[in-house]
Amino acid sequence: MLATLPAAAAVCLPPLAIDRSILDSVSAGAWVAFNISGGKDSTCAAHCASLELDRLGHPRERRIAIHADLGRAEWRSTPATVRAVADRLGVPLIVVRRTAGDMVARWEQRFASGKRRYEALETYNLIGPWSSSALRFCTSEQKVQVIGSELVRRWRGETIISVIGLRREESTARRNTPVSRPDTRFAKPGNRAGTRITTWHPLVDWTEDAVFAAHAQYELPLHEAYCRYHSTRLSCAFCVLASGHDLQAATRAAGNLDLYRHLVGIEATSTFSFQPQRWLADVAPHLLPAGLLADIARAKLGAAERRSIEAAMPAGLRFVKGWPPRMPTVEEADQIALARAPILFRHGLGNHFPDGPGIRARFAELIAVRDAR
Numbered sequence: 158m159l160a161t162l163p164a165a166a167a168v169c170l171p172p173l174a175i176d177r178s179i180l181d182s183v184s185a186g187a188w189v190a191f192n193i194s195g196g197k198d199s200t201c202a203a204h205c206a207s208l209e210l211d212r213l214g215h216p217r218e219r220r221i222a223i224h225a226d227l228g229r230a231e232w233r234s235t236p237a238t239v240r241a242v243a244d245r246l247g248v249p250l251i252v253v254r255r256t257a258g259d260m261v262a263r264w265e266q267r268f269a270s271g272k273r274r275y276e277a278l279e280t281y282n283l284i285g286p287w288s289s290s291a292l293r294f295c296t297s298e299q300k301v302q303v304i305g306s307e308l309v310r311r312w313r314g315e316t317i318i319s320v321i322g323l324r325r326e327e328s329t330a331r332r333n334t335p336v337s338r339p340d341t342r343f344a345k346p347g348n349r350a351g352t353r354i355t356t357w358h359p360l361v362d363w364t365e366d367a368v369f370a371a372h373a374q375y376e377l378p379l380h381e382a383y384c385r386y387h388s389t390r391l392s393c394a395f396c397v398l399a400s401g402h403d404l405q406a407a408t409r410a411a412g413n414l415d416l417y418r419h420l421v422g423i424e425a426t427s428t429f430s431f432q433p434q435r436w437l438a439d440v441a442p443h444l445l446p447a448g449l450l451a452d453i454a455r456a457k458l459g460a461a462e463r464r465s466i467e468a469a470m471p472a473g474l475r476f477v478k479g480w481p482p483r484m485p486t487v488e489e490a491d492q493i494a495l496a497r498a499p500i501l502f503r504h505g506l507g508n509h510f511p512d513g514p515g516i517r518a519r520f521a522e523l524i525a526v527r528d529a530r
Contacts, residue, residue, distance in 0.1 A: 168370050173209050173359040174336040179318060182355055183213050187316040189220045190308055191246065195238040195380050196391035198322030198360060201368045204377055206320050206359045207246055223251045223307065225300040228259020229419070230393040233412030234381050241378040251311075253303045260299050260393060261419065264288070268427050275497075276506040278519045281476045282467050283500055285429030288397050295397065305343035305354070314350040323358045326365065334361050386410055395420055397432055401440065408441040421445060425452035428459040428503070459503055466496045481523050490516040 183189075189210060191203035203222065210220065222243040226236070236252075243250035258266065264286040271284030288295040308317050323334050337357045344352040360368065372379055382388040388406040390396075394413045395404060407413050421438045424431055431437035438445060438453040445453070471489040474481060485493060490513035501508045510519045 168374060170205075170371055170374070171363050171367050173205055174361045175209065175357075175359065176336045178337050178339075178355055179357050180213070182316050182318050182353075183210065183215050185316060186216065186219060187318050187355075188308075188312050189215065189318045189320060190304075191220070191222045191248070191320045192304065192322070193222045193224045193239050193242050193250075194322075194391065195224075195232075195235040195242070196322070197368050197372060197379065197383060198324060198327075200242050200322075200377050200379075201363075201371045202320055202322030202358075202360045203242065203246055204375055205371060206357070207248075209359070217247065220246070220248045221251055222246055222248050223253065223304055225303050226252050226254045226259075227295075227299050227393055228254065228261065229416055230260035230395070232380070232382060232391070232394045232407070232410065234410075235391075238378055238380045245378060251307065253307045255299050255303050260295060261416070263294070263298065264423060267294075268423070268429075272504055272506055276501065276509065278497075278510055278516070279523070281470070281474060281480070283463065283504075286423055286427050287429060287431055289433070290398055295393070301342070305340065308354060309343045309352055313352055316353045317344075317355070319354055319356045321356055321358055322360055324360050324363055324365075324368075326363070334358055336361055381410070382406065395431070395437060401435065404435075404437065404440045408444060414444060417441065418445060418449065421449060421453065425449060425456045428456045428463060430460065463500055463503075466500065470496050479527060481520055481527070484520050484524065485517060487513055487517070490514070490520070 189206075191199075191206070193199050193203060207220065211217075222239075224239045224243075239252075240250060255263070257263075267284070268286035271280070271286070274280045275283045304319075308319065319340060323331055325332050325334050335358070337355050339346075340354040340356045344354045371377065380391050382391045386406040386409050388403045389400065390403060392399070394407045394410070394416055399407075408417055417437070417440075420431060424436060424438055436453065436457070438450070442450060469492075471485065471492055474483070474485055474489065474493070494510065494512050494516050498508055498511065510516050
């Protein structure tokens with residue numbers, strides 16, 4: 158469902174944040190890429206920045222919108238919203254995707270890799286599938302990497318302004334967000350082609366109320382997550398950082414139900430909850446079939462058992478950079494072998510180091526590899 162807020166009387170919106178770096182790049186005719194997610198902030202940032210670029214005399218033919226499509230993890234209505242925003246801006250839309258699979262595939266790949274590594278005793282604990290606030294590969298791999306790589310590929314040797322709708326009010330982590338900053342991840346200083354990317358945050362000082370006011374004043378497309386389901390933010394349909402309220406809002410959209418059940422299925426097979434303190438299955442259990450509810454009940458028992466087992470493993474051998482830190486004692490090796498057995502069995506993995514001597518032999522191999530590096 159694509160909507161706009163009812164037209165409102167003109168209000169005094171805050172000024173856009175802009176600095177000398179952006180002004181100089183605009184004067185030089187830089188390419189401008191509006192990063193569009195379908196969310197309120199990226200839409201507002203793109204529209205208001207475009208108005209400012211018009212005022213500064215920047216040529217419209219050097220502007221594009223770019224969107225990183227997360228595949229199955231997206232709200233089903235997001236592609237239409239993104240297209241509507243680009244049409245409203247009057248610029249071409251470029252849609253990019255991670256070639257190795259969408260966000261759901263990435264979670265599945267992470268758990269498959271984690272199981273292989275656990276089976277080979279390359280990790281001390283079993284690693285779950287999900288991204289987190291401390292490990293946001295969802296953003297870095299699915300959005301930042303694919304967008305940055307595409308911009309550099311298309312405009313090699315050019316100056317590029319990447320417009321992003323970040324606001325300091327959103328979180329303590331964003332409190333020090335600058336107006337602009339050089340992005341050297343994809344265009345290193347002094348690169349042979351001379352490509353330069355600068356990230357611009359034109360709404361950095363805006364409030365959420367101001368963003369919605371701009372939507373109403375300019376009649377900008379607004380995603381159904383806000384206007385129909387009253388979510389407070391837009392990201393993946395089910396985001397590892399979302400509040401319980403926003404997760405429940407997502408379950409009310411019929412287009413998200415297959416995804417909801419699929420992600421709960423990953424919880425069931427992995428025994429890892431979608432968020433550290435919340436099982437996605439508990440958000441809307443009435444939407445789950447009886448078989449899946451039974452699988453989740455077993456998964457919760459499995460998760461409790463795994464946490465108890467791993468907590469009792471020798472603490473001095475827990476994973477650190479340069480792991481393993483040392484050879485386990487004979488007693489520690491016996492403990493590790495005993496602890497790993499039920500976890501390996503639960504996930505159908507081979508127990509290649511079933512006893513203390515096998516564990517110590519494997520640690521000796523790992524330490525030799527570590528030292529050789």
